[in-house]
Structures are given as structure tokens and as C-alpha cells.
Amino acid sequence: MKRKKDIFKEIDELISSVKERFDEIFEKVEREFTAKPLFNVEKCCLEPLVEVHETEDEVIVTADLPFVRSKRNIDLYIGEKHLEIKASIDKPITFDDWDVLHKHPPFKFFYKVVDLPTEVEAREAKAYF
Numbered sequence: 001m002k003r004k005k006d007i008f009k010e011i012d013e014l015i016s017s018v019k020e021r022f023d024e025i026f027e028k029v030e031r032e033f034t035a036k037p038l039f040n041v042e043k044c045c046l047e048p049l050v051e052v053h054e055t056e057d058e059v060i061v062t063a064d065l066p067f068v069r070s071k072r073n074i075d076l077y078i079g080e081k082h083l084e085i086k087a088s089i090d091k092p093i094t095f096d097d098w099d100v101l102h103k104h105p106p107f108k109f110f111y112k113v114v115d116l117p118t119e120v121e122a123r124e125a126k127a128y129f
Contacts, residue, residue: 071129
């Protein structure tokens with residue numbers, strides 16, 4: 001005799017599966033956005049927002065660099081598994097610009113070391129602004 005599946009058990013399993021997936025997503029988001037501040041007061045630099053996308057043939061890194069006016073203001077250093085970005089800002093940014101009361105020097109450049117998902121060939125790299 002064939003047993004019927006318990007519909008309530010299936011629903012419970014589905015809910016548990018969805019809950020586990022949400023927990024994984026929220027943990028990842030929390031790690032990404034609360035791990036550290038996006039600025040370094042001591043070095044007077046901001047950390048740009050970046051997105052890393054890997055295709056079959058290449059690794060694409062997109063960086064948000066507001067107030068950087070020219071490609072000449074950007075220095076890129078490529079290692080096998082990392083990309084270092086340093087970019088001068090046209091106009092220094094202060095905490096006053098964000099209505100925050102702090103006595104710190106202005107931010108003068110962006111700086112970030114981006115871990116790449118795979119090894120890359122530096123001589124084949126291209127940059128667009």
C-alpha cells in the first residue's frame with residue numbers, strides 16, 4: 001500500500017528551506033555592509049563601492065568614483081588575485097558635506113584593494129573611465 005505524503009510536513013520542510021536561505025542571504029549582507037567603515041580618517045581616504053563580476057573569459061571590476069574627473073587621476077595596480085585602486089578626488093570631501101559634526105581632515109582620494117575571484121594576467125587588463 002502506497003503512503004500519501006503528509007502535506008503539512010512538506011510545507012514545514014519548504015518553510016525551513018526558505019528560512020535557511022534567507023538566513024544565509026542576510027548573513028552575507030551583514031558581513032558585506034557592516035564589516036568595516038567605507039572611510040579611513042587617518043589616511044584621509046574613502047573606500048569606493050565596487051562590484052566584481054566573473055565571466056568565462058574575464059573578471060570585470062566596476063568601481064564608483066564620484067568627484068574623480070579624469071582617468072589620469074586613477075592609479076591601478078594589478079596582482080595575480082587582487083586589484084588596487086587609488087584615485088584622486090577633484091574637491092576634498094569633508095564630514096561637513098554629510099551634516100556630521102566631526103573635526104577630521106578632508107578626504108582627498110579613494111583607495112581600495114579588491115580581491116579577485118581568480119588569477120588574472122596583468123598585461124591583458126584594460127581600464128575604462
